[in-house]
Amino acid sequence: MFRIIGKTDIDFIGARKVSFGISALLMAIGLYAFTMIALDKGNMGIDFAGGTMIQGSFEKDIGIDKLRSVVEGAGFSGATIQQLQSRETPNTFLIRIKQTEAVDGVTASHRLENAITTEIADNKFVKDSEHTIGPSVGASLRKDAFWAIVWSVVGILFYIAIRFDFRGGVAATIATFHDIAAVLGIFYLMDIEITLLVVTALLTIAGYSLTDTVVIYDRIRENLKKFRKKAEFVPAINLSINETLSRTIITSLTTLSVVTVLFFFGGEVLHDFSLALILGVLVGTYSSVFVASPIIAIWEAASPKRFK
16 A cells, blocks of 8 residues: 555644644634624625626626726625636626615616726626525525534534444544634634635535544554553554554645645635635644544543443
8 A cells, every 4th residue: 555654653642732722722713703604794705695696798808807896996895706718608707796785776786787888888798697685595595504514513423423433423523513613713714705615615624524534433443453451542543543644644635736726726716615625624634633533532531431
């Protein structure tokens, strides 16, 4: 089997106090972000906060930067602009703005369309479609996204509890929630817009983190057949993490290489999605080693009951 690094003998469980301190800080930031978003004080995209989405085509080529300056100059700051590339309509754009209310009887979509046709008069703009999401619909989507995350975490708890044992399920659940909270907290601190794509990335992160955790748990279960004494429980966990370390690094680097390319070359619309995945891979790899496994070791020390 190819190994990116040689045989290691690192005391991962011995570093649990430092790692738990880092994790406590990340989870505190994440919980604060969850609270602020629940109170509707976060930077939410139009999927959750409501807004207007307009798709239209220009007759001639136009740079996305020029279009953005026109949109923001019309008072629609924070708008999301996506160029839809195709042979038939190469100059088609999708514009998302958070405003829906009318001003002096003129709706947000009409104000935006008027600004485009006025400021770019030499390039005919044709509106293809328009969709408006009201605040109540956005609130419903926000609630559905919250429960999607909750049920995914609950599903992880039951899966690990059945495959290994209840303590393993609790540890994996804590690690998964830790990853989601950490990424969401970082996004909140960076004032990055929370959209459905970001929620999709958070759910993807949950699955990725679980994969690493299951691999380590499998190795722990195998090694515990060799270590029978109570005092050998922690050494068995350390050995398991060291034996799977090369696999963990290879998997993480491979995934990181893909999402990093997506981050730099995937366009603005996929920028936040890929950033969430990059953070999720890093935090998920960290939590599998420094959160999920140490929790089992601490639980075993407090209440001895061999990992099944």
